Amino acid sequence: MEWLPSSSPVGMLDQPDPNYPVPEPSRLLATYRAMVVGRRFDAQATTLTKQGRLAVYPSSRGQEACQVGAALSIGAQDWLFPTYRDSVSLVTRGLDPVEVLTLLRGDWHCGYDVPSTRTAPQCTPLATQTLHAVGLAHGEARKGRDTVALALIGDGATSEGDFHEALNFAAVFKAPVVFLVQNNGYAISVPLAKQSVAPSLAHKGIGYGVRSEQVDGNDAAAVLSVLDTAVAHARSGGGPFLVEAHTYRMEAHTNADDAGRYRDAAEVEQWQQRDPIDRLERHLREGGHLDDAAVERIAAEAEEFAAQVRSRMQVEPTADPEDLFRHVYAEPTPQLQEQLAQLRAEQEAQ
Amino acid sequence: MEWLPSSSPVGMLDQPDPNYPVPEPSRLLATYRAMVVGRRFDAQATTLTKQGRLAVYPSSRGQEACQVGAALSIGAQDWLFPTYRDSVSLVTRGLDPVEVLTLLRGDWHCGYDVPSTRTAPQCTPLATQTLHAVGLAHGEARKGRDTVALALIGDGATSEGDFHEALNFAAVFKAPVVFLVQNNGYAISVPLAKQSVAPSLAHKGIGYGVRSEQVDGNDAAAVLSVLDTAVAHARSGGGPFLVEAHTYRMEAHTNADDAGRYRDAAEVEQWQQRDPIDRLERHLREGGHLDDAAVERIAAEAEEFAAQVRSRMQVEPTADPEDLFRHVYAEPTPQLQEQLAQLRAEQEAQ
Amino acid sequence: MAPTSMAQALNAALRDAIAEDDDVVVFGEDVGKLGGVFRITDGVQDAFGEDRCFDTPLAESGIVGFAVGMAMAGFRPVVEMQFDAFAFPAFEQVVSHVAKMRNRTRGAVALPIVIRVPFAGGIGGVEHHCDSSEAYYAHTPGLKVVAPATPADAYSLLREAIADPDPVVFLEPKKLYWSKEDVELPVETEPLGRAVIRRPGRDATLIAYGPGVPLAMESAEAAAEEGWDVQVVDVRSLVPFDDETVAAAVRETGRCVVVQEAQGFAGVAAEIAARVQERCFHSLAAPVLRVSGFDIPYPPPKLEHSHLPNVDRVLDALARLQWDDQPDAKWLELQEGAA
Amino acid sequence: MAPTSMAQALNAALRDAIAEDDDVVVFGEDVGKLGGVFRITDGVQDAFGEDRCFDTPLAESGIVGFAVGMAMAGFRPVVEMQFDAFAFPAFEQVVSHVAKMRNRTRGAVALPIVIRVPFAGGIGGVEHHCDSSEAYYAHTPGLKVVAPATPADAYSLLREAIADPDPVVFLEPKKLYWSKEDVELPVETEPLGRAVIRRPGRDATLIAYGPGVPLAMESAEAAAEEGWDVQVVDVRSLVPFDDETVAAAVRETGRCVVVQEAQGFAGVAAEIAARVQERCFHSLAAPVLRVSGFDIPYPPPKLEHSHLPNVDRVLDALARLQWDDQPDAKWLELQEGAA
Numbered sequence A, B: 001m002e003w004l005p006s007s008s009p010v011g012m013l014d015q016p017d018p019n020y021p022v023p024e025p026s027r028l029l030a031t032y033r034a035m036v037v038g039r040r041f042d043a044q045a046t047t048l049t050k051q052g053r054l055a056v057y058p059s060s061r062g063q064e065a066c067q068v069g070a071a072l073s074i075g076a077q078d079w080l081f082p083t084y085r086d087s088v089s090l091v092t093r094g095l096d097p098v099e100v101l102t103l104l105r106g107d108w109h110c111g112y113d114v115p116s117t118r119t120a121p122q123c124t125p126l127a128t129q130t131l132h133a134v135g136l137a138h139g140e141a142r143k144g145r146d147t148v149a150l151a152l153i154g155d156g157a158t159s160e161g162d163f164h165e166a167l168n169f170a171a172v173f174k175a176p177v178v179f180l181v182q183n184n185g186y187a188i189s190v191p192l193a194k195q196s197v198a199p200s201l202a203h204k205g206i207g208y209g210v211r212s213e214q215v216d217g218n219d220a221a222a223v224l225s226v227l228d229t230a231v232a233h234a235r236s237g238g239g240p241f242l243v244e245a246h247t248y249r250m251e252a253h254t255n256a257d258d259a260g261r262y263r264d265a266a267e268v269e270q271w272q273q274r275d276p277i278d279r280l281e282r283h284l285r286e287g288g289h290l291d292d293a294a295v296e297r298i299a300a301e302a303e304e305f306a307a308q309v310r311s312r313m314q315v316e317p318t319a320d321p322e323d324l325f326r327h328v329y330a331e332p333t334p335q336l337q338e339q340l341a342q343l344r345a346e347q348e349a350q
Numbered sequence C, D: 001m002a003p004t005s006m007a008q009a010l011n012a013a014l015r016d017a018i019a020e021d022d023d024v025v026v027f028g029e030d031v032g033k034l035g036g037v038f039r040i041t042d043g044v045q046d047a048f049g050e051d052r053c054f055d056t057p058l059a060e061s062g063i064v065g066f067a068v069g070m071a072m073a074g075f076r077p078v079v080e081m082q083f084d085a086f087a088f089p090a091f092e093q094v095v096s097h098v099a100k101m102r103n104r105t106r107g108a109v110a111l112p113i114v115i116r117v118p119f120a121g122g123i124g125g126v127e128h129h130c131d132s133s134e135a136y137y138a139h140t141p142g143l144k145v146v147a148p149a150t151p152a153d154a155y156s157l158l159r160e161a162i163a164d165p166d167p168v169v170f171l172e173p174k175k176l177y178w179s180k181e182d183v184e185l186p187v188e189t190e191p192l193g194r195a196v197i198r199r200p201g202r203d204a205t206l207i208a209y210g211p212g213v214p215l216a217m218e219s220a221e222a223a224a225e226e227g228w229d230v231q232v233v234d235v236r237s238l239v240p241f242d243d244e245t246v247a248a249a250v251r252e253t254g255r256c257v258v259v260q261e262a263q264g265f266a267g268v269a270a271e272i273a274a275r276v277q278e279r280c281f282h283s284l285a286a287p288v289l290r291v292s293g294f295d296i297p298y299p300p301p302k303l304e305h306s307h308l309p310n311v312d313r314v315l316d317a318l319a320r321l322q323w324d325d326q327p328d329a330k331w332l333e334l335q336e337g338a339a
């Protein structure tokens, strides 16, 4: 039964795993840096929300090992299919942070160039993007490209029918797609125990013939290593791979949410102990790959990154009402032309 | 990993299974009788379709062990959630055969009394009924009744998102529901290999924490015994149970289908060798529970049953156009009253 | 008489319904401890226990399909869809089962299910959080479709929806959740299926529902300043539709504008316009006009004000109602032909 | 010119599109070896291989979501939904993604997907096999919605739909699959978005689409016997809608009946009626009437003839178009008031 995932999450920083190699120190260092920058970016976005610069922001604080691991496990030729919570992953992937925040600022639905970044729009209707990832992966393979599609999804969203259909399509078409479930313990207020009573979410792969694995999602080395295996498996024609990463959402669901209603401070505190950045930092310091100076330098870089975002976000973009009609169809229908004319007349009248 | 289903289908008639008891001979005899009657009924329905008395008929020939096993594994207080293919199961359950055929004759959508027969309407939108079964099972438990709901579903329909959601809801609410997948090898023209590459459809239970088992679906003794276990598990508060029965659809999908387009006669021939009635008959004869006289008597009973159906079906029911408006809402809306008045005026004008 | 928000009224209606009828159960995503993302079920689980108000796994088709089964077991499920667009995964269950079960079984299986949907926009929500979906439901026979515009109606209609023997899609205008009204609960307004005249007027009739109603009221006020005495009809129930009240109102004024927030094409306002001109044609001095959202996907927050119907657009439509009463030449010609 | 059925025309269109463009792929349930339950893809897999025409697992949301991804990879997927009602599980993918992706990405990601839907009834099918779903799609901005009524249009419009840069819901009237016409393929009729006058006439205009068109034609013939010279407009494309042709036609006759098989409430005929009276009010001698299915779930085979619009109902509607041109008192009063 080689298709069974490990019976407990694969870890690495606390204790090496026989089945997965530890990533190179240089790679772990880059990961550490991206996690620090990502966390700072995340905090900045939260602050911008409090200032009313963003309509809403779903923080991924505590999930940086997954966010960064996801972005660094695939190449520029690969495709990423993120959700609303994966801004840090996109920033790590190299997307312009202000473009990443466009959706949440409310200027437009997607702010970055999807085809050239090979990054799908951040998806809100839960689990729907997993099917897009499968179709894209199959399509790319059919075009003779060795693209892998990496689909991000939350624990709660695994309950949606689309996730099931995506796993099955992926398996039947042997599509080069990796599903990364960031199991952060909650779907808004609903804890995992009310979402699923399966041995693990990784075990869901079995019923489709999809290889699967579970990993300590706060262990950046393990996340990277397991994703490396998954991506290689998919790229080499092995078909889809499902990874469940056990992590924790340190903040509320979004700034608009009140997590105090449904979970204890003690639980949050416990996860604080397993902070993914602290753990990786400790590991790198212990291995002699990181010292105070480097930590400070990286912190400064993160600060600079955040400052840039902050200042660029102070400029309110001008919204053009005619954009309403620009991209509904390739060419506006006669009906939309009429409606556009009405809008123009209104604006001229003002 | 006691939650793993058997690695190959549980069988009984060819060779005893250590984990499941063989049902009592008297029960097997009753099962045999119901299978013979069911098959004769099925053949009658097919003939009626050729005569234009039914709009369409999806035959379950070859699946009698499942059809009958399902009906006999639950009691009158339990609920059955059948599909369009499960007419034989309903007849075995004791429903009036002409009422069962109402849908397929085209008089009305459901011809039997759902609440009193505790049998849901034969469901066409695939997999949707599995959720109804879960809700009902949970509701019955909440009302303090020890009802079990048995939901029937085909292999193809397991690909639908609703099946996934049903398994998960059932597991999370620990609902007393049994899912019986009749894997008859095809979803219309699509063979199982294009539907799923999982080790078995029973393995789907694992990803939900649902106990599951696979069984030789042409072995009536095994089907009964596994379903007994499943029903007892559900009834005793153990939660849901998923059973996959491996069987074969001997006829085309419906009378309107042309199976020659997508499968070989040789394959059908092979399954003919595993005919569920022949196998049970052999077993009963070998055990001395059945002889030529009994076989003949049962065949005559089946003939009589079919004759009754045939003659009752010769009477064309009168359809009342006003029925169009009778049960859209508890009380017709003003709009429907107006439309009814229009229909009446038309009919009076004729 | 205390100022009560629509959210409070809905919460009270759920509590009162649960208290009065053991079979009423409330479930959906985050309706338990959290009280729903709009806090409509706030405190309900605390007050009545997890049996009466509970969270489900995150799957809308699952929620609605499960509700069908619960109803078959004798419950009256009140389910919450988190936002309009997130009810779409349940579309098949709603259209093929919730709407049809009574019909399918010749009345033997009724499904007294209420599907609560936080509805429409105007709250600056990002993609998928501001859709309007009433037309999809109103076009589906077997469903009742209700949209309150005031706290009193929200209470009264939700109580009626829960008591109703038929499935009801209950559309709660998101942007009115926090709008207040002085009202003593419990309150009984009009029965489900009845429109109400919110404002009398002799010159023209505005027909609206849900979030369109306050807009229509505001527009009528503004119109008064331009010298038009404008009547406002709140439809309240899209299905069944109160033709009697609506047609009588329009016949009184001879002019009519239908207001709807959703995209216009094949929306409910089209139905209302079509019905009104069918029934009131010869009372009409001008065509029935519509003011609706544009035929575009709901825009991002920064542009929603350009999309949403507003007072100016309603006034423009009113102004186009041919107040000089000059029908075009063709009409006169046709009429002469007949004389 | 050979007699060609609509099914044959559609099959030819798929073959020609696949042959001409390497990116066209056809997939869905049973479209491979079987050729689809209506045999529209008959022989396509044989002729072009499994890469170009293939079966998927049985999951409609999966099919449409997969098509979205395939389109993002550069393909032009043509997917088949087995029957209208079995497209409902895909509703979220259609409404929230297929319709919105271009808009969401400011045009960077186009989804040239065709969703073929065997559409409407009249074939004696049991439950769920005869629904009409055009209004759901037509109400959804970002989708084009097309319904051919003849084999030539079926060929031409399907080719155009596949070549179109936008997603098209392509509604194939089930009961016309076997209807024939003398036509040489390939054929090009009107471009997508254009209505066509199927029959000239001066007294009244019948507006129809898909299965309503042959009914309208038949009704016009029958009306001729009663002395009415009735024009028939085939809308062909619900979205975009050809206001120009439709309004010009109605202005010519001054009387109009819209025919639609679907249940009436908030259907496409409501939109057409609303638009026509908005645009042609003063040319109208009578209200725009509608002949549609009743507001009920599609009935079982034995009762469908009582439900479906028929010639008598169309003639009745035509007869109600106030041929004596006597507007009611109220109208005259209003008019006098203005004079």
Ligand SMILES: Cc1ncc(C[n+]2csc(CCOP(=O)(O)OP(=O)(O)O)c2C)c(N)n1
Pocket (backbone or CB within 6 Å): A085, A124, A125, A126, A153, A154, A155, A156, A157, A158, A184, A186, A187, A188, A249, A253, C029, C058, C082, C086, C089
């Ligand atoms: C189909 C659908 N239903 C409901 C929602 C509303 N919603 C947004 S996020 C969320 C919780 C998702 O939880 P999970 O998948 O665990 O992801 P997380 O937010 O924890 O990253 C819900 C219910 C949605 N976006 N889409």
Ligand SMILES: Cc1ncc(C[n+]2csc(CCOP(=O)(O)OP(=O)(O)O)c2C)c(N)n1
Pocket (backbone or CB within 6 Å): B085, B124, B125, B126, B153, B154, B155, B156, B157, B158, B184, B186, B187, B188, B249, B253, D029, D058, D082, D086, D089
């Ligand atoms: C949601 C939905 N999609 C498609 C169909 C059309 N359809 C009817 S039966 C069938 C095949 C079902 O196969 P399976 O589940 O294996 O059951 P079987 O017919 O073999 O008993 C299909 C595709 C349907 N009824 N419902």
Ligand SMILES: [Mg+2]
Pocket (backbone or CB within 6 Å): A154, A155, A156, A182, A183, A184, A185, A186, A187, A188
């Ligand atoms: Mg989560």
Ligand SMILES: [Mg+2]
Pocket (backbone or CB within 6 Å): B154, B155, B156, B182, B183, B184, B185, B186, B187, B188
């Ligand atoms: Mg099957």
